[in-house]
Amino acid sequence: MKLRANLIIGGALFALAIVVGLLAPWLAHTDPVLDANLMNAEEAPSWTWWFGTDAQGRDIYSRVVYGARISLTVGIVSQLINSVIGVGLGLSAGYWGGWWDDFVNGLTNLMLAIPSLIFALAIMAVLGPGLTSLLIALGLTNWSFTCRLARASALSLRSQGYVQAARVLGYGDLRIMITQLLPNMLGPIIVIGTLGMGSAVLSEAALSFLGLGVRPPFPSWGSMLSEAREQITTAPWLSVFPGLAIFLTVLGLNLLGDGLRDILDPQSRSRRI
């Protein structure tokens, strides 16, 4: 198979972010929250302070490393929730049709009509800031594309011979959906899921930037950006490094999504041959 640059670069960036998040306690130089020391506040990047320090004298490098944990947890978990909701609704709607399909379609259109960040903001406002409510808010607001995709796939798959055959062989509806339809639509779902993770990381940053995400002093890339806003002219490294981390992670996820689509989408594969 031809070496696919986007798949490799994207996968490497995403893997790097995950490794950094997992190994944070070993990679970080200092504790991201407790090791504040006003003696070395707002140091510029140097050999001692790789990414510089903030106004409280905390090591930005260590905070970015620990921030990967929160950003990736939010990205992965909330997208998983989205995928489960989207696939569950879309698959059953496409397979069963009828009033359930109308209902799910209406719900999807409603979700698409409301900007998801605004919706997430509203949920956060009700639940209050924090990691759990962040997961819930982002997990409930971005399933519409997955749902559309799953519904469209289910519609075309349900008339396939093997789905008919399964019905004739006495499979129940649930078993047909799980064993026959789901595995056959998994490719595009994974692609959408990967791309969705990228946008979830961005949404987390946006919500944390607005002060509705993870509470300070715990570091997330978004909240670090938010804190750095005041000093963007005097200490640009405060915003550059978390920003770079977001940028590289989201870029990695998008490249990975594109690369996976090239592999998993049979149509693009046949076009290439």
Place this chain on the structure above:
Amino acid sequence: MTGSPLIEVEDLRIDLNHGSSRVAAVEGVSFRIDRGETFGLVGESGCGKSITALALIGLLRPPLSISGGTIRFDGREIQSLSAARQRALRGNRIAMIFQEPMTALNPVSPVGRQIAEMFVLHKGKSWREADQLAVEALASVRVPAPERRVKDYPHQLSGGMRQRVMIAIALACGPDLLIADEPTTALDVTVQAEIIELMRNLCAERGTAVLMISHDLGLVANVCRRVAVMYAGRIVEERGSADIFRAPSHPYTQGLVNSLPRLGSRAALGRTRLTEIAGVVPAITDFPAGCRFNPRCAHATEICRTAAPETTWLGAGGLVRCHHHA
């Protein structure tokens, strides 16, 4: 109880609902299949043979619905069973194989898994036992090296192999009735013969009754003990398969038999070219009044255009529906 039929269809009518209008796609169809018997249903595309089969397994979907008659399987009326009990029959006691072995297998699941699923679903086996049984099932349809083949995906198998796998799946739970809907139409002639032979042997060994649906009268007569010929939603003739070739009674059956190429015998009969049946099958929405075959029939008279013919019983359990049967 060998006397009671395995499946008994009486006066079955299937409607095609089109908005407020309903047309009968199948009408007045009756037949019975005994245990272990092979029964053939022959007819052109669209004559209603496949939807009759779907009705037997309770899988007619709108716009089609059963609007009259009864189907009794093993003494019980299928329509009166709950959806769950109908489902428990399917695959377990009534199985079906299809025309397209290319599409009837799930492309993302190993074939062994698909066979094993039947044991898990209907016999309550554990996956470990079921996987073992799948190897045996694959061996029984004479797939070489079954313990390796179970891990193959459908695209790694040839058409004949896939149809063997389909047969293994269908016969996995030892059904009483196997419905074979054009089982070999998509296969090469040589593979076709192998598959038919395999199907016939396996069913004979296990005492499985077969309902074979095909447009190929020669094939069906070769496999089945009795044959029913359908035309435009009605059974026009039902005979023992030897009789139907020797002395077809209904003009439509005669037409079918005469249009079959037969090696050697044609010259002996003094014919030099195959005859065909003139005209086309009427559309389901405008079936002619009276005998539905009358516009294409050489023997049609006034009565054929006005009155639907009654059943005439022939010898040896045969029947025909024609005013002027031979």
